[in-house]
Amino acid sequence: MRVSVAGWTLNDTPEMDEEQFHLWRALLEDRTGMRLTAQRKRFLETSLCMRMREVGCECYDEYYEQLVAGVAWQVEWAALVDHLTVQETSFFRHLSSFNLVREYCSDKWSEKENRTLEIWSVGCSTGEEPYSLAMLLDELLSAPKDNIQRARFGITATDISLPALSKAREGVYNERKLDHVEPIMREKYFQKVGEQRYQVIPQLRERVCFARINVLELSAVPFQDLDIIFCQNLLIYFKRWRKKDIVNALTERLKVGGLLVLGLGEVIDWEHPKIARMPYENTLAYTRIK
Ligand SMILES: C[S@@+](CC[C@H](N)C(=O)[O-])C[C@H]1O[C@@H](n2cnc3c(N)ncnc32)[C@H](O)[C@@H]1O
Known part of the structure; x- marks a missing residue:
């Protein structure tokens, strides 16, 4: 399903269907090891939409295809990873x-x-x-x-x-x-x-x-x-x-x-x-x- 993100705001991010969620989850796990739980689906949608708006991608599928397509999108992948990984930390944390x-x-x-x-x-x-x-x-x-x-x-x-x-x-x-x-x-x-x-x-x-x-x-x-x-x-x-x-x-x-x-x-x-x-x-x- 191609849901266009053109014209949305961050409060109004389009929902991805289960198949899309599965694909994105697998891609993230395959490349970083990180597992996205079902509870984090909204987080994934918001993070993706933020990047998609920045790079001018119209929908989740188009963005996915670009990301897996090849070398030219490696820089974009690095930027996206930064949005998707949890970076919480502090001095002398434990x-x-x-x-x-x-x-x-x-x-x-x-x-x-x-x-x-x-x-x-x-x-x-x-x-x-x-x-x-x-x-x-x-x-x-x-x-x-x-x-x-x-x-x-x-x-x-x-x-x-x-x-x-x-x-x-x-x-x-x-x-x-x-x-x-x-x-x-x-x-x-x-x-x-x-x-x-x-x-x-x-x-x-x-x-x-x-x-x-x-x-x-x-x-x-x-x-x-x-x-x-x-x-x-x-x-x-x-x-x-x-x-x-x-x-x-x-x-x-x-x-x-x-x-x-x-x-x-x-x-x-x-x-x-x-x-x-x-x-x-x-x-x-x-x-x-x-
Ligand atoms: C929650 S932070 C932990 C930071 C610090 N070690 C601490 O305990 O406060 C997790 C870090 O792991 C990084 N990370 C996630 N997947 C990774 C991977 N596959 N390889 C290397 N670093 C990764 C994230 O970018 C993030 O900065």
């Missing part, structure tokens, strides 16, 4: 997980051989998660301890959404976003750049490298031997078998002794011969044992 990372790094850096810790934030959205990790680790390194003088860290932060990554690189946040950052860290790691706008200081931004990576394409990702992989609030949108495939692939990129931190309840019944559960309160974390 405190227990950050406490675990702090303890883990402190222990590692206290070992005789000081070294660089490599960390990967998977599904980093607009940057709050990797910058929280960077603040936490920089704070640890600032503590005057002889044995961590030669320690370093590097953070790679990845996401499927190019607009989210661009905001992350810029590192500018509204004052309200900083509510979850301790005042001492706010003072140290942010500078005012406008009315109620704060930017992460360049010295901290330099520690985080942002890149576009789709977690469905992990086989093409060259990362190896990571010390920490932090992946929260991404897998919840995926089917069970896909979650397992992804955590299996992440495990292979972890070094022996490395730490995998997931969101609480995001993966159930997952076992892997190289992985052991890390018994840390109120977290879902694993360590690679071989």
Whole structure:
């Protein structure tokens, strides 16, 4: 059925039929892994119509055909994905997980051989998660301890959404976003750049490298031997078998002794011969044992 969207307003988005919903849902899941529940149909319609109006497409079917047709529409697909994915995030979103990372790094850096810790934030959205990790680790390194003088860290932060990554690189946040950052860290790691706008200081931004990576394409990702992989609030949108495939692939990129931190309840019944559960309160974390 071709329902024209010409002349509609956002309050008046045309309804898609079940067949169209099925097609769109399958396309989104196939390309991003994300499942759209039936309750999100209205959200899908509104998001599609917003983009269709911007690119001058008349109906859902025409837009769909263009998107699957070929390379020329890849840029449009990237823009649409940004509308359809949930990018909600905040600084120090799950405190227990950050406490675990702090303890883990402190222990590692206290070992005789000081070294660089490599960390990967998977599904980093607009940057709050990797910058929280960077603040936490920089704070640890600032503590005057002889044995961590030669320690370093590097953070790679990845996401499927190019607009989210661009905001992350810029590192500018509204004052309200900083509510979850301790005042001492706010003072140290942010500078005012406008009315109620704060930017992460360049010295901290330099520690985080942002890149576009789709977690469905992990086989093409060259990362190896990571010390920490932090992946929260991404897998919840995926089917069970896909979650397992992804955590299996992440495990292979972890070094022996490395730490995998997931969101609480995001993966159930997952076992892997190289992985052991890390018994840390109120977290879902694993360590690679071989
Ligand atoms: C809800 S946010 C979570 C952000 C952050 N990890 C946190 O816990 O606050 C989910 C992020 O996953 C990203 N995402 C969704 N599908 C993805 C995929 N297939 N590959 C990589 N990132 C994806 C979205 O763009 C979004 O930024």
